Amino acid sequence: MDLPLTDEQMMIRDMVREFAHGEIEPYAQDYNTRGEYPAEILKKLGGLGLFGMMVPEAYGGAAAGAVSYSLALQEIARACASVAVTLSVTNLSTEPILQYGTEEQKRKYLVPLASGEHVGAFALTEPEAGSDPSSLKTSAVKKGRSYVINGTKQFITNGSHAGVIILIARTSADRNGCSAFLIPSGAKGLRVGKEERKMGLLASNTVELVFEDCEVPAANLLGKPGMGLKVALGALDSGRIGIASQATGMIGASLSEALSYASERRQFGKAIIRHQSIGNMIADIAVEHEAARLLTWSAAGLKDRGVPFSREASIAKLYATEAANRSAYRALQIFGGYGYIRDNKIERIYRDARVTTIYEGTSEVQRMVIARETEKLA
Amino acid sequence: MKIVVLVKEVPDMESKFKIVGDAKIDESQIAFKMNDFDEYAVEAALQLKEKFGGEVVIVSSGPDRVTKEVRQAFAMGADWGIHVSDPQIDEGDNFVVAGALVKAIESLGGVDLVMTGVQAEDDQAALTGVFVADMLNFSHCTNVVKIEVGADQKSLTINRELEGGLNEVLEMATPAVLTIQSGINQPRYPTLPGIMKAKKKRLDLKKAADLGVGAIGEAGSKTKFHKIFFPVSEHKAEIIQGDAKAAAKTLVDKLRNEAKVI
Ligand SMILES: Cc1cc2nc3c(=O)[nH]c(=O)nc-3n(C[C@H](O)[C@H](O)[C@H](O)COP(=O)(O)OP(=O)(O)OC[C@H]3O[C@@H](n4cnc5c(N)ncnc54)[C@H](O)[C@@H]3O)c2cc1C
Ligand SMILES: Cc1cc2nc3c(=O)[nH]c(=O)nc-3n(C[C@H](O)[C@H](O)[C@H](O)COP(=O)(O)OP(=O)(O)OC[C@H]3O[C@@H](n4cnc5c(N)ncnc54)[C@H](O)[C@@H]3O)c2cc1C
Numbered sequence: 001m002d003l004p005l006t007d008e009q010m011m012i013r014d015m016v017r018e019f020a021h022g023e024i025e026p027y028a029q030d031y032n033t034r035g036e037y038p039a040e041i042l043k044k045l046g047g048l049g050l051f052g053m054m055v056p057e058a059y060g061g062a063a064a065g066a067v068s069y070s071l072a073l074q075e076i077a078r079a080c081a082s083v084a085v086t087l088s089v090t091n092l093s094t095e096p097i098l099q100y101g102t103e104e105q106k107r108k109y110l111v112p113l114a115s116g117e118h119v120g121a122f123a124l125t126e127p128e129a130g131s132d133p134s135s136l137k138t139s140a141v142k143k144g145r146s147y148v149i150n151g152t153k154q155f156i157t158n159g160s161h162a163g164v165i166i167l168i169a170r171t172s173a174d175r176n177g178c179s180a181f182l183i184p185s186g187a188k189g190l191r192v193g194k195e196e197r198k199m200g201l202l203a204s205n206t207v208e209l210v211f212e213d214c215e216v217p218a219a220n221l222l223g224k225p226g227m228g229l230k231v232a233l234g235a236l237d238s239g240r241i242g243i244a245s246q247a248t249g250m251i252g253a254s255l256s257e258a259l260s261y262a263s264e265r266r267q268f269g270k271a272i273i274r275h276q277s278i279g280n281m282i283a284d285i286a287v288e289h290e291a292a293r294l295l296t297w298s299a300a301g302l303k304d305r306g307v308p309f310s311r312e313a314s315i316a317k318l319y320a321t322e323a324a325n326r327s328a329y330r331a332l333q334i335f336g337g338y339g340y341i342r343d344n345k346i347e348r349i350y351r352d353a354r355v356t357t358i359y360e361g362t363s364e365v366q367r368m369v370i371a372r373e374t375e376k377l378a
Numbered sequence: 379m380k381i382v383v384l385v386k387e388v389p390d391m392e393s394k395f396k397i398v399g400d401a402k403i404d405e406s407q408i409a410f411k412m413n414d415f416d417e418y419a420v421e422a423a424l425q426l427k428e429k430f431g432g433e434v435v436i437v438s439s440g441p442d443r444v445t446k447e448v449r450q451a452f453a454m455g456a457d458w459g460i461h462v463s464d465p466q467i468d469e470g471d472n473f474v475v476a477g478a479l480v481k482a483i484e485s486l487g488g489v490d491l492v493m494t495g496v497q498a499e500d501d502q503a504a505l506t507g508v509f510v511a512d513m514l515n516f517s518h519c520t521n522v523v524k525i526e527v528g529a530d531q532k533s534l535t536i537n538r539e540l541e542g543g544l545n546e547v548l549e550m551a552t553p554a555v556l557t558i559q560s561g562i563n564q565p566r567y568p569t570l571p572g573i574m575k576a577k578k579k580r581l582d583l584k585k586a587a588d589l590g591v592g593a594i595g596e597a598g599s600k601t602k603f604h605k606i607f608f609p610v611s612e613h614k615a616e617i618i619q620g621d622a623k624a625a626a627k628t629l630v631d632k633l634r635n636e637a638k639v640i
Contacts, residue, residue, distance in 0.1 A: 011450065049571050057574075062570035
């Protein structure tokens with residue numbers, strides 16, 4: 001299905017498709033097998049301007065917009081979901097700086113991100129605060145002209161590599177007492193804790209960040225005190241378009257893997273795609289791919305038009321990530337025993353897809369958001 | 379340096395080709411893209427510009443859709459371009475197209491280098507570059523795999539690829555036409571800022587009449603297509619079994635007496 005895209009959007013999609021085909025796909029399996037962070041690939045992607053796709057020219061970005069961003073991420077996720085999430089979190093971390101940062105903060109933190117110098121990270125989750133970020137405990141205490149931060153952040157994507165971390169910490173005891181901070185890498189008192197051994201996304205970096213009397217200047221406060229959760233939830237709205245795109249790309253990958261295998265593999269005297277139950281699975285993956293593409297495009301389109309998109313982003317994220325899991329299940333089934341073997345791309349997609357219904361808001365949380373926003377429409 | 383790169387659109391070779399009539403290909407099912415060899419030429423030109431300054435001008439002839447390929451060259455970093463857009467030129471052969479490209483190049487009032495792919499992926503004629511050189515009365519070199527420009531920006535040392543992996547090194551002077559062989563460089567991916575800027579770059583649209591192109595259409599052409607067809611493949615194969623000596627004898631016998639090719 002052809003979407004009504006602008007020339008630029010098509011050009012960006014085509015360029016990223018070629019890049020993913022030539023520079024990611026051939027190496028993705030190896031990076032994932034080794035569990036290695038694909039620094040080389042990311043350096044190239046940064047150079048092409050894919051780290052700050054929403055960032056205006058004035059800060060070194062291309063201001064390509066959310067639709068272009070979504071298309072680019074889909075192409076990348078088709079080749080490697082780990083590279084896609086690394087990119088998604090980096091783009092996500094530019095948004096709060098763009099929206100709430102002072103001119104000085106933008107110059108200092110946005111420009112290096114947009115120019116691809118380093119990736120970014122977003123640190124909200126804690127051991128005891130996942131779906132419910134308002135219960136977070138990491139504290140930031142004002143001391144003269146600085147803040148002293150103590151606490152532990154859990155599951156932080158890009159945590160070991162980020163040049164800047166958007167941190168949400170508690171500045172007062174009340175429910176709305178959270179604030180956002182810009183933490184430069186190597187800040188004194190910030191330690192990268194254990195790296196998680198994950199089920200999938202093995203070429204992405206997920207770590208614990210430990211803050212022990214980490215002192216940052218008060219100038220690193222992002223937005224006003226008490227705005228932390230607002231900053232976080234705004235970033236997550238955009239992030240959901242990213243994860244919906246990642247998942248949609250993975251459905252595309254499941255589809256093309258399943259389709260080519262089913263057309264070649266013969267059992268009972270014919271290509272297995274000629275057996276109706278396999279044809280049906282291909283059809284279901286194709287339908288879910290189109291639906292996910294449209295929902296994601298629609299949410300990204302709203303964002304580009306500057307109108308509220310929170311509900312649509314959650315709808316796209318919920319649908320695309322659940323569909324990515326169903327599609328990977330079906331595609332793996334089509335591969336029979338070969339799908340269960342490491343080194344088969346579908347085995348990787350199957351594991352990579354699993355987390356998409358969990359991070360940046362679980363499916364249950366998306367339903368809460370959708371119900372709330374839908375109620376508002378009534 | 380003022381460098382012109384001639385860019386052609388070609389069918390994506392994964393498209394479905396359907397022949398209509400005797401000598402026409404149905405274009406409605408075809409996806410088009412920039413000729414790979416021209417992409418190397420664009421990259422080579424951009425590298426020279428980065429070293430010596432100047433500008434890179436893209437010239438392309440073809441229907442409306444070729445603006446896509448020209449914009450791609452813009453996104454890679456080319457400065458501006460001329461789109462020669464006239465159905466009467468499109469109907470002509472390589473000679474007509476080369477003539478129109480030459481008029482467009484002449485309208486620039488003096489250039490240092492004209493670069494293009496060694497051939498187009500589709501017709502593989504390898505004619506445009508040399509036609510253009512001849513019509514402009516520029517010296518030329520084909521199959522270029524390395525370009526060095528002297529400090530005077532006028533003397534060129536060129537490596538030219540020959541059969542069997544040999545290279546030939548030539549010295550020549552600008553203005554010149556170079557037809558670029560694949561592998562000379564690694565064409566860059568357009569960056570996002572490059573893509574976003576591409577639309578704002580100047581692209582002049584010229585008809586045959588604007589450029590004063592004389593030879594147009596079939597009348598101006600030197601060649602005429604009589605027939606296009608898919609070669610018949612017979613899917614016939616015979617495997618000769620047994621001892622190598624005896625099998626070779628059987629093979630020679632079959633080639634001589636059955637296939638009558640030796
Ligand atoms: C690979 C990976 C990368 C990540 N990257 C980041 C990152 O970069 N930055 C970051 O801050 N975090 C990150 N996270 C954390 C992620 O966002 C959280 O795991 C997620 O928000 C869920 O929190 P939790 O794991 O604590 O689960 P919990 O919140 O404990 O949820 C457990 C279960 O309870 C359900 N549940 C909870 N509350 C409700 C409710 N009210 N109604 C119904 N069901 C409910 C959930 O849906 C879930 O099924 C990452 C996680 C992973 C696995
Ligand atoms: C971990 C593991 C352990 C194993 N252990 C053993 C063992 O000890 N001994 C042994 O002999 N084998 C073993 N196997 C092989 C296993 O039994 C086969 O993988 C299984 O029978 C499927 O065969 P296949 O992988 O060749 O898939 P295929 O038969 O090629 O099937 C591919 C897909 O096509 C579908 N399909 C095929 N034909 C039809 C049809 N007519 N109509 C509809 N759909 C169809 C299948 O359901 C499947 O979805 C093992 C496999 C694994 C992964």
